[in-house]
Amino acid sequence: MVGTRKKPHVIFVPYPLQGHVIPAVHLAIKLASQGLTVTFINTQAIHHQTSKAQPNGEPDIFARGRESGLDIRYTTVSDGLPVGFDRSLNHDQYMAALIHVFSAHVDEVVGQIVKSDDSVRCMIADTFFVWPSKIAKKFGLVYVSFWTEPALVFSLYYHMDLLMINGHFACQDCREDTIDYIPGVKAIEPKDMASYLQETDTTSISHQIIFKMFKDTKNADFLICNTVQELEDETLSALQAKIPCYAVGPIFPNGFTKSFVATSLWSESDCTQWLDKKAHGSVLYVSFGSYAHVAKRDLVEIANGLSLSKVSFVWVLRPDIVSSDDVDPLPDGFEEEVADRAMIIPWCSQRAVLAHPAIGGFLTHCGWNSILESIWCQVPVLGLPLLTDQFTNRKLVVDDWKIGINLSDGRVVTKEEVSKNVKRLMSGKSEDEFRNNIKEMKKTLENALSCDGSSEKNMALFIKDLEAKISEKMKPGDRSVCTDS
Numbered sequence: 001m002v003g004t005r006k007k008p009h010v011i012f013v014p015y016p017l018q019g020h021v022i023p024a025v026h027l028a029i030k031l032a033s034q035g036l037t038v039t040f041i042n043t044q045a046i047h048h049q050t051s052k053a054q055p056n057g058e059p060d061i062f063a064r065g066r067e068s069g070l071d072i073r074y075t076t077v078s079d080g081l082p083v084g085f086d087r088s089l090n091h092d093q094y095m096a097a098l099i100h101v102f103s104a105h106v107d108e109v110v111g112q113i114v115k116s117d118d119s120v121r122c123m124i125a126d127t128f129f130v131w132p133s134k135i136a137k138k139f140g141l142v143y144v145s146f147w148t149e150p151a152l153v154f155s156l157y158y159h160m161d162l163l164m165i166n167g168h169f170a171c172q173d174c175r176e177d178t179i180d181y182i183p184g185v186k187a188i189e190p191k192d193m194a195s196y197l198q199e200t201d202t203t204s205i206s207h208q209i210i211f212k213m214f215k216d217t218k219n220a221d222f223l224i225c226n227t228v229q230e231l232e233d234e235t236l237s238a239l240q241a242k243i244p245c246y247a248v249g250p251i252f253p254n255g256f257t258k259s260f261v262a263t264s265l266w267s268e269s270d271c272t273q274w275l276d277k278k279a280h281g282s283v284l285y286v287s288f289g290s291y292a293h294v295a296k297r298d299l300v301e302i303a304n305g306l307s308l309s310k311v312s313f314v315w316v317l318r319p320d321i322v323s324s325d326d327v328d329p330l331p332d333g334f335e336e337e338v339a340d341r342a343m344i345i346p347w348c349s350q351r352a353v354l355a356h357p358a359i360g361g362f363l364t365h366c367g368w369n370s371i372l373e374s375i376w377c378q379v380p381v382l383g384l385p386l387l388t389d390q391f392t393n394r395k396l397v398v399d400d401w402k403i404g405i406n407l408s409d410g411r412v413v414t415k416e417e418v419s420k421n422v423k424r425l426m427s428g429k430s431e432d433e434f435r436n437n438i439k440e441m442k443k444t445l446e447n448a449l450s451c452d453g454s455s456e457k458n459m460a461l462f463i464k465d466l467e468a469k470i471s472e473k474m475k476p477g478d479r480s481v482c483t484d485s
Ligand SMILES: O=c1ccn([C@@H]2O[C@H](COP(=O)(O)OP(=O)(O)O[C@H]3O[C@H](CO)[C@@H](O)[C@H](O)[C@H]3O)[C@@H](O)[C@H]2O)c(=O)[nH]1
Pocket: 018, 019, 020, 022, 148, 149, 264, 287, 288, 289, 290, 291, 292, 316, 346, 347, 348, 349, 350, 351, 366, 367, 368, 369, 370, 371, 373, 387, 388, 389, 390
């Protein structure tokens, strides 16, 4: 129809890890709800694992979204490895495939999508990829980078060069004093940076990814962050001066505990009936997310500490929590000892568990999704960061926002400390302090998502700016699309 402008068609490539796919799926739904057409590309391995985890594994995770009128399409692509390959056990090979092989597969599938639909205008891809700007350029697409961690973490990586010049990163004897020269970051201790920025060996596969991805991200047209303007105002404002950046978080499904899209990589055990019998706020929820491994020694101390504390708990113990070749890492007799007050499960619907009134605290690795979900449910946090951004997230939660406490004072976990801090979180005066602070933070998140809240406004602004950028790119002679890949 002449004069009718169709909303753009966006290709969305999430990073193939659980903590990235979940917010990506819900962001894709938000964009489709705004009238955009979205083609979501999962890897075949993620698709296979998600389908296997569902009681009636669906071939298309967005089928129900389309039934409700959203134009959201779904396809899969190889990450370069066989579907059955153990990506958890062989982490570095997996990451190597994502750096070196995956982009060729994405290039092919993006080429096919662009060829079959000339309304494709934009590619949203996770910031952790090293290739998006090249593929976007090849197909004449606007490139939007999607950041799934706090803006503070992004800022530190983004200014890696400053950290290096000042001797805080990638040097023989790194300085240990406070870092106070990153734009928008008042002060941060080196121990609170992402683990990769603290490590002295910078030749690992994770470092190769980080060096390349931040080079590539500097070519992004826009950055979408799963954070909230009011939570990180100074950091976001400084970033916004470098790259158009939109805080649209927290990115959750509409009903929070219910989503019409399956995202779990493991089948979910239902704890509802067990929790229903427990007193209000009496149960500790324990989970270390989907990615990090816990050293066997620490896991044993945590188990013994939970046992000593006498507190009731739900513990999500992924089969690969220590390693996929150590499937039974708990101390002998532990499960029998705590049987009357514990539920130990491989995976659950975390949002549903956190939202249950019986849950009174969350022992977490401080993954960013877990933190946002915990705030939403007003559940204070006991933090044990394990790797990557979790150290910085801990600082935000414990030192800045004061909605939780540390599991351990040093980096060595002991059962006595676990027991002491579990009891401190779950009972007594301090509990009230966390609960008051977290109530306030919940309000901030709720306000951000309300009609005239910052995240809603930022989402609307993003779509407006995206459309303007697309029109600019589409000026005659400006789009160099090469579909003969
Ligand atoms: O039994 C469970 C356990 C977790 N979850 C969900 O899985 C997600 C876990 O995400 P997160 O808490 O962020 O942890 P990771 O899975 O470890 O996420 C990776 O990705 C995050 C976003 O980039 C980073 O902040 C983390 O450090 C990184 O490890 C959350 O949405 C949880 O609700 C479940 O549904 N069921």
